[in-house]
Structure formats: structure tokens, C-alpha cells
Amino acid sequence: MSILDRVSGPEVLKGLSREELRQLAEDLRAEIIATVSRTGGHLASSLGVIELTIALHRVLNSPTDKIVWDVGHQAYAHKLLTGRRDRFPTLRQLDGLSGFPKRAESPHDCFDVGHSSTSISAALGMAAARDRRGGDEKIVAVIGDGSMTAGLAYEGLNQAGHLKKNLVVILNDNEMSISPNVGALSSFLSRKMTSDFFVRLKKEGKQLLGAMPGIGKDLLQLASRAEHSLKGFFTPGMLFEAFGFDYFGPIDGHDLDKLLETLNNVVRLEGPVLVHVVTRKGQGYAPAEQKPSTYHGVGPFDPETGEVIAGKGGAASYTGVFGRTLCEMAEQDERLVAITAAMAEGTGLRAFAERYPDRFFDVGIAEQHAVTFAGGLAAFGLKPVVAIYSTFLQRAYD
Template sequence: MPSILSKITDPRQLKKLSLRELDQLAAELRERIIDTCAANGGHLAPSLGVVELTIALHRVFDSPLDKIVWDVGHQAYAHKLLTGRNEVFGTLRTLGGISGFPKRAESPHDCFDVGHSSTSISAALGCAVGRDLKGERNKVLAVIGDGSMTGGIAYEGLNHAGELNKDLVVILNDNEMSISPNVGAMSTLLSRTITSEFVHKAKKDLEAFLESMPMFGRSALKVAKRAEESLKGLFTPGMLFEAFGFEYIGPIDGHDIPLLLQTFEAVKRFDDAVLIHVITKKGKGYPAAEANPSLFHGVGPFEKATGKVLKGKGGAASYTGIFGEAIRKLARDNEKIVAVSAAMPDGTGLSPFAKEFPTRFFDVGIAEQHAVTFAAGLAAEGFRPVVALYSSFLQRGFDQLCHDVCLQELPVLFAIDRAGVVGNDGPTHHGVFDLSYLRQLPGLTVMAPKDENELQHMLFTALNLDGPAAVRYPRGNGFGVPIDQIFKELPVGKGELVRKGKDGAIIAIGTMVQAAVEAAEELAKEGVELSVMNARFVKPIDRDLIIQLCGTGMLFTLEDNVLQGGFGTAVLEVLEEEGIIGVKVTRLGYPDSYVEQGEQAELKAAYGLDVPGVVKSVRKARGAAAA
């Protein structure tokens, strides 16, 4: 049978396909997504779960005139394939290729850049209000997963949208892992009854009639609403969403294309806020992903035939794994240690902790702001909370970190995973801002280990402080260094001189210390002797050692963070505050722009933060100084 997907260059072509052809298209979409993710890695399970939903959306609605906002965006692979990107889909998540998330610069069908969860309703409401202000009449839709509904901003958006009651469609993609199970035939029956245009219009007319009647009209309306909600509440979560002012439809089978088409065609004629609850299966169509949707949520390259994930760098333990094991060991000796995750117990390495200490582990869902303030409350009661978050996700809790933790000097430890560039997820996920936004906060101790062994000592040190602390470390495996069996407390605010030289000094933070050492060794072959400092602490910074290294006359700072306000800036501040002049300083880090997607090694090479890049920068600076 000829391929249908290969002929789709515009979503409007779906309107001419038969139901049988739409089913074939769904199968082809799944095959294309699986093949690409097997080669490149990616968010496989979420995208497989919304194939039929995506087909139905593009069949009924008219993108890009009608705007579809995908929450998080990792479920939008089928959307990309149906909107003219099939030929380049093989470049997904690679350097110079298409993004793994919707991206406005990539296609007019991507109406909003997304990457973090729970934002779609707010963004879609903004689009809807903007549409009305311009006097336009297109539809605006937000597709949000049940996991994203744990984020507070989703309810802020619902609350505002319900109040405004704009022409807005919210599609709740429930993949049976959170809000409610599929209740089968009854849910379909309720959905068909509710989605009837006649029923919708009759209900609106009745409400208007009762409200217009003097004396008892409003009372009758309240009784009618209570009766309706009591019936629906037995079977659906409709009462919750109708309390926000939305018309609730569902739950319906998110893999039943005819039912989806019927529902969307009916809703297309509505002109108020509607929420459609669809039930989907994460990973549908690929047995390995169906059996283990958590693993295949965001997965690296794998064998398509077996589902076996292909491992990357072998031998060394991951920083995430070292963190999880160290916290578990420390918790055995300190019953006050508790751990907090924001829907990422596996990703942050806390699953073993949760298994061993179930009453001391708290997964708050995708709610980073709540996680931070919740931990502050625990600390106020005498506990030692460890909040494990990805660097880019902690950005969401900055206000709480500032006001609820640091202002009160509460001893909360932030274990910041995925610091620096993270790879193929790209600019929404790179953790290249944390040194800048953390070091400005009074009373916060900020550390970054040079290797996986130093990580565990920093965690131990942080848990012995009287105030808040943050330890940031990268994604991926360590260097394979020996792991000490006994924790040791590091002197706070003191760096480590790992190499001595007279011709200049590289002051490096975190895992960039290894690149600094290797670059110094390479330059030594040319007769250039550089000192290398492992800074360890961004705050408080080791002023004494930096002042000592100024005697070499030339300093290089090296960090996997943006240069604006980062570690290099902290070194410059030391020189300014100490009145030191005549020292040439070259800062190496990421520029004032968002870093694109690509493998970690590719990105470091592209920005001159690998060993050859550091060597080149030193040569250039020395050449300029000699000129």
C-alpha cells in the first residue's frame, strides 16, 4: 500500500482522507517516530500516545490559522510530521536539526515555544484574548497532559480562563497514569450526550431563561446545576473543571478517531471555554514503551526490535547515581534528612531513597515552586530537606528560593542536576544560568564538584551547614575516579590548587576543572606553565587563593555557565573589590544567547569549552599580551 505520510506536506491534506486512510496514517506516524527515536533518542512514549489525537486535531481544525499550544511539547512529534517536517524529521534533536519541542522559528504551525510543563493554558488564553482584541475568529486550543495538571500555573490559567470565558478549547490528555481511569462505555455515552450541539444550545437557552425569571429563576438554576453535577460527578471529574467555568466533555477514548472527529466537530461550533478529557495510552503501538512508559518517556538511542536501550559512556558511575547513593547513606545516620522530588524520582536518582525511606520521601508532582517552599517548612520544623531538581526546573522556584529559604536562612540543600549543557533537549533544558541566579542570593552557599567523588563530600559538607546550600553537577557519567568510603567535610569557601605554574592560571569551577588540567598539560608541551585552581565554591569564593594567583599576571576563568553574572564575573568582582589592577582576565563560558541543541561534547567544542578550545583561548590571549 502506498505511503500516505510521505505525501503529507500540509495538515489540510488530512481533510481529504478516508477513515481507513487515517488509520493507516496513524500506523505510519508511529513507525516514523519509533525509527527516529531509536536512532536519536527522544520523548517516545508521550508522542506515541497522542497520534490519533493529533490526526483528529489537524483534520478538524485549520492550523496555523487555528492555534494549537502543546504543553511541555514532547508530545508533538506527530504534529511536526503532519506540518511539513517529515523530510527533516531524521534530524530531530541533533545539532543543526529540528527541535524536539515546538519552536516558533521552525514552523508557522508552532505558535508557542514550550519545553517546561503546565504553561499551555495560560499561553493559549493569551492567544485567545489577543485574537479577540484583533477582532479575529480563529480557534485556540491547549493540549495538556494529566501530569502537567499538577503544576500550579495550570490552575492559575484555568481560573483566569473560566472567568473570561473566552472561546478556548483545553484538551486534557490523560494517559491513565494520574487523574482518572478510563471508565469505558459509560464515559463514551456521557460524552456523546454532552457533545451534542442541540444539548449544548438547549442548556445555554435554559440557563438564560431561568436567569431572566424574577423571584425564583436563579434558585431554580442552582438546583438544576446541582442535579447535573451530581450525576456527572458520579462518573467524571467534570465538577472540578466546571467549577473553573469550563464546559466539561468526556472522558473519551483518545485513540478512537471517529469519536475524536465527532467531538471536535461539535466543539468547533462552541464559542465559550470548553475542556475535553481524552484517555490515551502512553507508548501506544510499541510494546516496549507500553510496558515501561517511564523509561521511554525520554529515552536515548535503543534497539528497535528489542527495546534495549543503548548505553553511552561506560565504566564510570553517573553523577545522578552518586548523588542518590550518597544521600541514602547519609540518611541512614541522620533521621532528619528528608528528600523532595518534583515528579522526577528516577531522573534525580532518588528512587532508591524512596524505597528505603518511604516516609521521608516526598514527590510533589510537577510543582517546583511548591517543592521549594514545602522544603522550607520542613526545615523550619528541624528537618534537613534535600530538594533534587534539574537546573532549568529550579528556575521556576527562584522566588521561593529567595524569600522562603534564603531570607529565613533555612538549612535546605538543593541538589541541582543537569547543570551546564544537557544535550539534545536544547535551550529549554540547558542548565547554564544557575551560577548566575544562585550566587546573588545572600546566605546561600554554592558549590560545584570537579568529579563524582568530590560531589559526595560536597553533599556531606552542605548537610553540616547551618543555612541553605546548593550543589550543582552535570548530566551524565563521571570520570571514573575512586570513590572514598568515608565522607569528609570540605573547608567552606576554600578552593584547591591542583597544578602550579608561573605563566598564568586557569580558575575553573565544577567539571571544567578536568578540561583546565588537560589544557594546561597540553600547553606545558609548548613551554607554557599554567596553574590550575579547582574553585569548588562559587559562593563564598576563595578570595585568598585568587589573589595569590594574580601574581602570575594572567587569569582565565572556565565555567559551563553563561558569562553574564557567572563564576568569571565573581572573580572579576574580587579583583575590583581588592583594588587589583594590571592582571589580564579572560572569561570562558557561554555567551549572552540561548545555547542550541546538540550532544554535550559537540556544544562544548562549538563554544570553545573543550580542551582544544581552552588551549586556543590561552594562545590567543598570550599572543595579544605579547603584541
């Protein structure tokens, strides 16, 4: 019997040893790869957060405590750990499990998701409602670095820093696009700075310095600058601290011991906290590690070789025709430029980007900016073509 066979719900994780938790991670990877190879789905992202998912469910008490997954395509391990393993073979099938968290599917799914960058705002709303009714639930938002390219994420950070609610935001940095891991000392400092001793020492030290007659205020300012200088030198979190968050990281997102130590500490802290976790898309499955974009959203594939199973031949796809036609038009008109919101592959613009890199703009997950940016380009005589999925264009109507 595998460790996963014993997991009927997340409460079981609290009785497992560290070695059993590590074996559970391997069981989850095998189960996800086997299933997605048949059904298709979001593989690379799900494989990258397995240790993080285990650590969250070990530390928290779901469904009382809440985990808000941004976008939600990385929540396959979450589904397997929350009593849905028997239905997992029906993933993304008619009348089967949804590919995303869904409130109607499980009490462990606290918020319906699918769009990017909504998790911080949703989690903050839950925290505000919790405090209004006198609850004590722990609330955690898990957001990827890609989702941090959208303005909505920063609107949520800004309000969270202002309201000072007890809230944990986990930044899942799987592209190293925000900052590099600056070494073992940074990881050590981040884990130790979350400990009860350090937090109490910092609080009582500030009280002591502030109480010194005459020079207390100056000493307090000096100590604060020293703390920020030390953390700023070793960690990339000054942006988040400017929003009013306590920042801890970067933490190796595949090291269960470090994750458990850090999460056990931060869930007890007062106010908004951001934990920066560095992961690797496709972790544990070589084809997905080597080509994470191919296995971001993938159809059926051979799990042994990783080779995607080709569909039956047929008419050319709409996106393929669109991409080729746009390249032909661009050859005739040098004023034509193309814009995408982090979806070059899905919108058929990859060939255009490779052929005309100086006329192609990927603005990240920022549909409102994409459309308004195009307006500015058009106002100065260019011919912008904005390619956005219809469901994501809802954000840009105004």
C-alpha cells in the same frame, strides 16, 4: 506509497477517509519508532497522542488555528504532519529539528515550550489578543495530567474561567491519575452533550424555564442542580466546571471516531471548554507500553526488541554518585530527607526513594512548593535535600 508519504501538510488530512486516517496513525507510529530508535528522544508520550494529533489537524486549520503543546515532548507526530518529515531524521541532532515546538522552525509551532504547565496561560493570552484585534482563530491547549500538578495550570484555568474567552483545553490523561474512566455511558454523554442540538436545547430550555412567571427561577435552579448531579455522577469534571469550564469526557484518546465527533462539536462552542482525553503512553509499541518511564526520554534502542543500546563504559555519572552518597548520609543521620519535583529518576533519587520511602517526598511538578516545603521541614529540625534540575529551579528562586 504509504498514507504518510501523501501528507505534505495538515490540510491533506481533510481529504482522507476514516480508514486512511487510521492507517496514517500506524504510519506515524512506525516513523517515530524508527527515528527515535536512532536519535533517542521522548517516545512514549509521542506514541500516546498520535490519534489526538491527527484529529486536531483534521478539525483545525493550522497554522491559522493554534495548538499549544504543553512541555512539547509529545509533538513528534505534529512535526511529521506539518511539513517536516524530510528533516525528521535530524531530530535532536546538531542543526536538526528541535525535540520541542519552536516558532523559528515552523509557522505551525505557535509557542516555544519546554517547561511544564504553561500551555493554558499561553493559550489564554492568545485568545485574549485574538478578541482584542477581532480575530476568529480557534485556540487549543493540550496539557498532560502530570502537568496539572503545577499551580501555574490552575492559575491559567482560574483566569480563563473568569474571562470566558473561546478556548479549548484538552487534558491528555495518560496515567489515570486524575480519575478513572467511569464507563461507556460517560463517554456517550460527553459526546452527545457537545452536539449542536444539546447545546441549543439546554440554552433555550433555560430561557423557557426562567421566563415562567412566579416559579421560573426555582425551576431553573432545580434543572441546573439535576444537570450537575447527572454529570457529576457519571463524569469527573466537577473540578473544571467549578473553574467556569464546560467539561466533556473522559473520551478514549485512541478512538478516532469519538475524537473527531467531540472536537468537531466543541470548537464551535462559546466560552472555555475542557475535553478530558484518556490515552496510553507508548500506545502501539509493546516495550513502551510496558515500561513507559523507560521510554519517556530514551537513548538509541533496538526497535525490534526494545532493548536500549548501552553506551560506552566510563566514569560514574554525577547523579549516580549523588544518589549513592545521599543514601549513605541518610544511614548516618535519620533527620535527612529528600525531595524531588517529579524527577526521581533524573535527579538520582530513585534508590533513596526505594530505601527510605517514608523520608522521600515527590511533590509533583511544583518546584516553588518543593523549596518552601523544605523550608518548613528545616524549621522543624529535619535536614531536607531538594534535587531539582537547574532549568526548573528558575521557578523557585523566590
